[in-house]
Amino acid sequence: MTDNNEPRHAAEPVPDAAPGTGTTPDTAPEGEIQAPDAASVTALDTAGGAMRPSAVPVSAQSGTVPGGPDAVLRRIFTGSGMVSVLAVLLALILGGLLIASTDKAVGASAGYLFARPSDFFSAVWSAATRSYVALFQGSVYNPRGSGIGGQFAPLLETLTIATPLITAGLGVALAFRAGLFNIGAQGQIIMAGILASWVGFALHLPLGLHLLLVLLAGVAGGALWGGLVGLLKARTGAHEVIVTIMFNYIALYLVRYLLDTPAFQRPGETTPISPILDPSAVYPQILGSQYRLHLGFLLAIAATVFVWWLLNRSTVGFEFRAVGANPKAALTAGINVPRATILVMAIAGGLAGLSGVAQVAGTEKVLTDGVAATYGFDAITVALLGRSTPWGTFAAGVLFGAFRAGAVQMQIQTGTPIDIVLVVQSLIVLFIAAPPLVRAIFGLNPRKKKAARAGKSQQAATTGGAA
């Protein structure tokens, strides 16, 4: 952080309003400087300010480039979409290097690296690509499948796994937009799973009504668990990050306890597993019984549309965004901030609850203490990758679903552990959160203009160049 003599922009009224579309006409680095300023106003509530360093500077940047022959080209290569693509690429390259570094053939050829370097590099290449090809075949298209259905079966598996990721990711993203850090999707999924599965196996109701009740119970469970966090935050000022982390564990131990009781444990079993849900309580499989893809995926699409509508077309959503942008300004403008906090956490919990329902009524059909797997934590990375927009989150959910589905195949075919997916996922998010780093690695930082803005461009260059 070198010298920047801009006056501090202490409190922009609504900084969320489309950055880069003429509102910040001067310089690129300014966007990066503003973000922490807004954050210092909102103190603990950094999430609202926090989302902006990743979201603002890039678009601000593309708006700054002076008109010229290469302006359009530059805009494409430095735009936020490009940074996302490059971040994914970079993470995949690093992941490939990691795979190669533990590969036996690579190790063997490294022994005579200087005698025949080509062997070494081809071994690296084949180790990395073999894994990624297996990943692709396990997630999108398998040429060895029988018929079109068989060849695209992996894609359907991807969508199945993406379903809970999308809905939980939407929950996290929605809370982000209101300036809240919802780490608690994991616990919300578990609570939803508990309620939904109980309705599913303990009650015996007619077809249709039963599934509806399962769905409602799950969403209510998630909404309750999320809303409670919002209530604590609004009433006592407890930091939602800490509360949600703790609630995750409370939910986990609650489900473990319940699976130990006669009410939840499957009769005649000693392992903690619930009875199978009634056939009337599970999601129908929308493409026939040979694929696992279920109604939950359509609900995930519906949820995405709902969140888009909520954020962009409804009064409540506007309030959420206003609170996220600047709680003090929102309060001054007459928005009931505590109410918005509770409501947004409840809705976020309800969305995560959809994931819980998708798990118990869709893919698993029973309740175990692993009902949430790691979907709740993955949801955070999904929301971050999707830049907290509804459709971005949807796309990110499908991408990470593909990673998860493909990783299983990859492990079977090439022996590469599934954990590589975690590495690649987290690297993607890290890189996306720091656009200057990615641009510096690919040499896309704006040239140092010798004109008046020299000092400021210098700043971007130095922060980026220190990679």
Added chain:
Amino acid sequence: MSTTATSPQPGKSQPEKPEAGATRAATDAGPVMSFKPVTWKLPVTLLALGVVAFIFFGLLGPNQTAKFGISSSGDFFQLPAIEVPAFLGGIVLSVIMLGLAGYATYLKTKNQRPPRWLPIAFIVLFVAAFLIWVVGGARTPSISLAGLIAGSVTLAVPLVFGSLSGVLCERVGVVNIAIEGQLLGGAFTAAIVASVTHNPYVGLLAAAVAGALVSMVLAVFSIKYVVNQIIVGVVLNVLVSGLTGFLFSTVMQADKEMFNAPGRLPIIEIPVLSSIPVLGPILFKQSVVGYLMYAAVLLVWVGLFKTKWGLRVRAVGEHPQAADTMGIKVNATRFWNVTLGGAIAGIGGSFFTLVAIDSFTKEISGGRGFIALAALIFGRWNPIGAFFAALLFGFADNLQSIVTIIGTPVPSQFMAMLPYLVTVLAVAGLVGRSRPPAASGIPYVKG
């Protein structure tokens, strides 16, 4: 932050009152109390807990006699076991608790702040009553108190290191959610380096380096690239979990003898002193990591509150602008403090693979980084407080396993849940006020 009583969300209007933050940073670590009116939170919570204790531990208490062994056979001198009639004990303790709650209520009516010892005394009584209730209701109503406490300290070691890392980071204004990743990174590196070098002490050193490296990523991204600190922390946990899991499956599993047999750090027993009942095993019968824990707690406390360095660190965490004006290099201070914190957490991680068990498995830290975070908050961002909070959580952890052995009506899952519930209560301000450093979580950009 404590200056804005009317705001429903404290911490929103910090920049308005820079002078308050500056004074606080310069004079005292504790929160300035005088601006806030006394709330009903504490009296109401204490009353509710007291009533719960009276009904469950007292009126519905078991009729057996709970027996707590104090000395173990090898001790220097023997003390008789304490025997408490569970029913009577529960009644007496809960009545004292109700008395304390009444005193807090009385003070509130006179708009006076309850003394600091009051909630602490209440917690101690509550834990004691709970213990009597649990043991009294068991099939075999007898446990060794010495063993219970010694086990608690052992389980608390990684928590203490983790929360010290958190204290160092948050005191300088960087939120450290990545404690879990630092512990895990330390555990993994300790295992692999100690195995390769056949020397656990080298492993211990390597663990500190690994923790520092994880922390440096946090520092670079949050300070240099101004990425939100919580995002970086969350992502780092995933990254370290993925990396160690990947390398465990590929490297360690391939040749366990070569890469996953670190051996253990020996338990160093100080003669004579170690046979003092109760205190002996805790203080004088530890591994190097255990002794380092006590040293680290003291050093961090003295460093933060008694040295020039500590004053600067706290100034940066409370009011970076003021610190900068005084000529302190804010971001450099933050960077090195976060790195130091990581090194400390890394040492804590080595406990898993060099002391507790002598091999690494996936996710060996098992969420203890988050409990360490809870301990840090519960201990009010103070090294000593964090130490005792970590002990309390270690105690709950240990009690959970003992309870299943002696067979009590309390489900062990609820025991496991307890630290998290207590933390929620703590951050909600019900058990006294928990105030983070003012600039914690806020990146500092000069200008």
